[in-house]
Amino acid sequence: xxxxxxxxxxxxxxxxxxxxxxxxxxxxxxxxxxxxxxxxxxxxxxxxxxxxxxxxxxxxxxxxxxxxxxxxxxxxxxxxxxxxxxxxxxxxxxxxxxxxxxxxxxxxxxxxxxxxxxxxxxxxxxxxxxxxxxxxxxxxxxxxxxxxxxxxxxxxxxxxxxxxxxxxxxxxxxxxxxxxxxxxxxxxxxxxxxxxxxxxxxxxxxxxxxxxxxxxxxxxxxxxxxxxxxxxxxxxxxxxxxxxxxxxxxxxxxxxxxxxxxxxxxxxxxxxxxxxxxxxxxxxxxxxxxxxxxxxxxxxxxxxxxxxxxxxxxxxxxxxxxxxxxxxxxxxxxxxxxxxxxxxxxxxxxxxxxxxxxxxxxxxxxxxxxxxxxxxxxxxxxxxxxxxxxxxxxxxxxxxxxxxxxxxxxxxxxxxxxxxxxxxxxxxxxxxxxxxxxxxxxxxxxxxxxxxxxxxxxxxxxxxxxxxxxxxxxxxxxxxxxxxxxxxxxxxxxxxxxxxxxxxxxxxxxxxxxxxxxxxxxxxxxxxxxxxxxxxxxxxxxxxxxxxxxxxxxxxxxxxxxxxxxxxxxxxxxxxxxxxxxxxxxxxxxxxxxxxxxxxxxxxxxxxxxxxxxxxxxxxxxxxxxxxxxxxxxxxxxxxxxxxxxxxxxxxxxxxxxxxxxxxxxxxxxxxxxxxxxxxxxxxxxxxxxxxxxxxxxxxxxx
Amino acid sequence: xxxxxxxxxxxxxxxxxxxxxxxxxxxxxxxxxxxxxxxxxxxxxxxxxxxxxxxxxxxxxxxxxxxxxxxxxxxxxxxxxxxxxxxxxxxxxxxxxxxxxxxxxxxxxxxxxxxxxxxxxxxxxxxxxxxxxxxxxxxxxxxxxxxxxxxxxxxxxxxxxxxxx
Numbered sequence: 001x002x003x004x005x006x007x008x009x010x011x012x013x014x015x016x017x018x019x020x021x022x023x024x025x026x027x028x029x030x031x032x033x034x035x036x037x038x039x040x041x042x043x044x045x046x047x048x049x050x051x052x053x054x055x056x057x058x059x060x061x062x063x064x065x066x067x068x069x070x071x072x073x074x075x076x077x078x079x080x081x082x083x084x085x086x087x088x089x090x091x092x093x094x095x096x097x098x099x100x101x102x103x104x105x106x107x108x109x110x111x112x113x114x115x116x117x118x119x120x121x122x123x124x125x126x127x128x129x130x131x132x133x134x135x136x137x138x139x140x141x142x143x144x145x146x147x148x149x150x151x152x153x154x155x156x157x158x159x160x161x162x163x164x165x166x167x168x169x170x171x172x173x174x175x176x177x178x179x180x181x182x183x184x185x186x187x188x189x190x191x192x193x194x195x196x197x198x199x200x201x202x203x204x205x206x207x208x209x210x211x212x213x214x215x216x217x218x219x220x221x222x223x224x225x226x227x228x229x230x231x232x233x234x235x236x237x238x239x240x241x242x243x244x245x246x247x248x249x250x251x252x253x254x255x256x257x258x259x260x261x262x263x264x265x266x267x268x269x270x271x272x273x274x275x276x277x278x279x280x281x282x283x284x285x286x287x288x289x290x291x292x293x294x295x296x297x298x299x300x301x302x303x304x305x306x307x308x309x310x311x312x313x314x315x316x317x318x319x320x321x322x323x324x325x326x327x328x329x330x331x332x333x334x335x336x337x338x339x340x341x342x343x344x345x346x347x348x349x350x351x352x353x354x355x356x357x358x359x360x361x362x363x364x365x366x367x368x369x370x371x372x373x374x375x376x377x378x379x380x381x382x383x384x385x386x387x388x389x390x391x392x393x394x395x396x397x398x399x400x401x402x403x404x405x406x407x408x409x410x411x412x413x414x415x416x417x418x419x420x421x422x423x424x425x426x427x428x429x430x431x432x433x434x435x436x437x438x439x440x441x442x443x444x445x446x447x448x449x450x451x452x453x454x455x456x457x458x459x460x461x462x463x464x465x466x467x468x469x470x471x472x473x474x475x476x477x478x479x480x481x482x483x484x485x486x487x488x489x490x491x492x493x494x495x496x497x498x499x500x501x502x503x504x505x506x507x508x509x510x511x512x513x514x515x516x517x518x519x520x521x522x523x524x525x526x527x528x529x530x531x532x533x534x535x536x537x538x539x540x541x542x543x544x545x546x547x548x549x550x551x552x553x554x555x556x557x558x559x560x561x562x563x564x565x566x567x568x569x570x571x572x573x574x575x576x577x578x579x580x581x582x583x584x585x586x587x588x589x590x591x592x593x594x595x596x597x598x599x600x601x602x603x604x605x606x607x608x609x610x611x612x613x614x615x616x617x618x619x620x621x622x623x624x625x626x627x628x629x630x631x632x633x634x635x636x637x638x639x640x641x642x643x644x645x646x647x648x649x650x651x652x653x654x655x656x657x658x659x660x661x662x663x664x665x666x667x668x669x670x671x672x673x674x675x676x677x678x679x680x681x682x683x684x685x686x687x688x689x690x691x692x693x694x695x696x697x698x699x700x701x702x703x
Numbered sequence: 704x705x706x707x708x709x710x711x712x713x714x715x716x717x718x719x720x721x722x723x724x725x726x727x728x729x730x731x732x733x734x735x736x737x738x739x740x741x742x743x744x745x746x747x748x749x750x751x752x753x754x755x756x757x758x759x760x761x762x763x764x765x766x767x768x769x770x771x772x773x774x775x776x777x778x779x780x781x782x783x784x785x786x787x788x789x790x791x792x793x794x795x796x797x798x799x800x801x802x803x804x805x806x807x808x809x810x811x812x813x814x815x816x817x818x819x820x821x822x823x824x825x826x827x828x829x830x831x832x833x834x835x836x837x838x839x840x841x842x843x844x845x846x847x848x849x850x851x852x853x854x855x856x857x858x859x860x861x862x863x864x865x866x867x868x
Binding site for chain 1: 747748751753754763768799800801
């Protein structure tokens with residue numbers, strides 16, 4: 001790919017970021033934040049897009065960018081009041097730009113939105129002094145006639161494969177550059193290293209373009225080189241300097257490469273003999289060093305994998321150090337403990353590289369609310385909190401759909417129409433809150449509304465008619481609310497009469513669970529409804545308890561473990577059907593013997609070695625007892641997908657590699673009860689016994 | 704995919720196929736060299752719950768989880784009593800990588816594509832074969848990897864199998 005194509009590509013990427021920044025600003029303006037900072041930020045974003053689009057030949061972007069810029073300028077200069085700003089039109093312009101960028105990326109013809117241009121033009125006309133058309137007719141606030149660019153490349157310029165003439169080409173989009181090359185830094189021929197750059201360029205550019213635009217273009221090519229941009233006509237330090245002109249150096253080979261538009265290389269006065277020693281002409285003109293870099297996600301993933309490997313090697317070391325005789329073993333253990341801390345920190349740092357603020361998904365939501373509210377004839381406002389909370393990128397990507405569905409549901413089914421709201425003594429405008437916060441090792445995202453809450457009568461009736469609940473059942477309100485996640489009950493008609501977007505909460509629940517998350521609902525009739533998603537911060541590493549069953553070691557996720565007990569302390573009993581129960585914290589829970597459940601050899605009589613019971617809670621709130629032979633310890637495990645290498649494995653959510661290099665399965669606690677049921681059915685035990693495994697509440701009569 | 708390649712190779716008679724041969728029990732099997740990623744010694748596996756007999760379990764191949772299939776069990780001759788002398792062929796199957804447990808790797812040979820015959824339709828085992836070649840006085844059964852290492856792991860572990868187990 002030629003350098004220009006690369007630059008164009010990176011510009012398109014930048015456009016995405018700028019557009020999303022623009023959109024956030026516009027939403028803020030819509031919310032009433034018409035303060036100069038917001039308007040300026042929006043102006044800067046659109047301005048950069050316009051500048052880059054012109055420079056890189058994406059002419060189809062320019063008209064939208066230009067007219068939006070003009071309109072924002074009216075706001076900025078106070079010629080239009082913030083309250084009069086037609087933000088929806090601005091947003092549509094941003095969309096049009098997005099569409100053009102997408103088309104440019106796909107190398108397709110850009111779609112045309114003549115009505116947007118017309119709308120913006122009318123605005124500019126009505127606003128008074130703004131310009132009508134033309135590519136660059138506006139009066140830029142700085143750099144009235146042009147710029148003098150002094151470019152002092154670092155000596156390794158050529159080693160970085162930068163060809164100055166080619167790199168300066170983008171400047172031609174702004175106007176005709178007059179290029180002069182300062183040869184005063186070139187040493188005598190015998191001392192000349194042809195691989196080093198001793199040149200300094202001075203470019204005069206008559207243009208209406210802003211300094212920032214030129215800076216942008218140059219920064220792409222000359223990262224790390226000294227760039228000074230002065231208004232044309234301002235004296236350069238070189239001219240103002242008192243030192244006599246340096247004698248012309250011998251013609252250096254690079255000067256022959258100068259582009260046709262360059263004037264004959266002329267030496268000009270220069271205070272110092274070395275280019276990098278030249279004083280900075282303007283304190284602010286030197287570009288601030290870039291604080292961020294773009295990194296290919298694959299590289300970060302490889303880094304993460306490597307950290308995973310280190311975690312495994314480290315647990316191997318821990319294993320081996322235990323077997324060493326005392327003095328050496330102890331010393332080694334101390335070292336390993338330090339290593340463990342550092343590895344954990346390293347892992348956190350790498351994870352933080354992958355982490356992104358949830359803002360990236362949150363910021364699409366105001367749009368969803370606004371558009372859907374218009375469609376439904378409702379009034380609603382979206383409040384967001386904790387947008388800066390960071391989560392793993394893979395989780396962020398998977399969050400957009402569930403969140404969109406939940407917000408739509410909240411607006412569609414939760415928030416009432418304005419007249420209903422007023423009648424209920426609530427403000428006409430509904431409030432949907434989207435909040436994120438980190439709690440321990442998880443991130444909790446809540447979507448709540450102040451609408452009518454879940455319709456429990458309808459949910460219950462529906463559940464009865466579908467045979468999910470018995471008609472004479474007396475479920476608690478919370479249990480009825482949980483029905484919203486039941487497939488077939490959560491569709492639109494189950495709760496409200498508004499139909500259309502039949503996205504079931506059961507699908508949302510599945511999506512969230514696929515990410516290792518859980519979802520809960522709280523509802524208060526007439527006051528609103530709140531869904532809480534709890535997600536792991538990363539999918540790559542988990543804390544687990546290593547247990548032994550016979551020869552096999554398995555991992556139980558720490559998050560689902562409540563306590564561990566000796567089997568003798570929880571009064572195990574066998575039900576007539578063959579199912580076993582134990583008493584955990586005063587409640588009756590099914591006892592699952594992993595050896596039998598997972599087919600790891602025949603169950604031993606009397607439960608002899610399966611002497612430890614781990615009480616765990618599933619995502620459905622069921623408490624189960626898991627019988628194992630031994631608890632070996634607690635450790636961080638690197639989560640490896642089984643699905644990719646093998647396929648789904650019942651009872652296991654993933655696998656990991658232990659310190660000795662063996663693979664251990666990570667048990668899926670939430671799936672174990674269903675597995676036990678299937679086994680119980682296969683054994684042909686009575687339905688009564690298998691039901692014991694599914695009951696959410698303690699069985700009062702069973703003991 | 705593998706199948707297509709074999710068929711394509713069968714059609715063009717001029718081409719030679721490079722085949723890795725290996726033994727299970729007294730039989731010689733072969734697969735295309737290109738399908739073999741590496742050959743490693745036996746390593747004890749972590750069994751998977753309720754897996755069919757020929758799925759030996761999973762091992763750690765430099766940080767990757769690799770499912771190991773027992774070819775002897777797959778052709779109905781019972782589970783291999785694996786020792787350090789046994790070999791796992793790490794092979795590409797469709798878009799996955801899998802391990803194939805065999806008794807020993809014998810050779811790498813060139814077979815003219817024209818020498819490969821379609822497998823005789825005599826037994827169920829033969830459905831695992833993509834072809835048969837006679838090399839010297841030996842019969843080499845060319846494995847259809849995608850059938851020998853069934854993608855039906857999900858299905859072989861379906862609730863029905865589970866309940867039957």
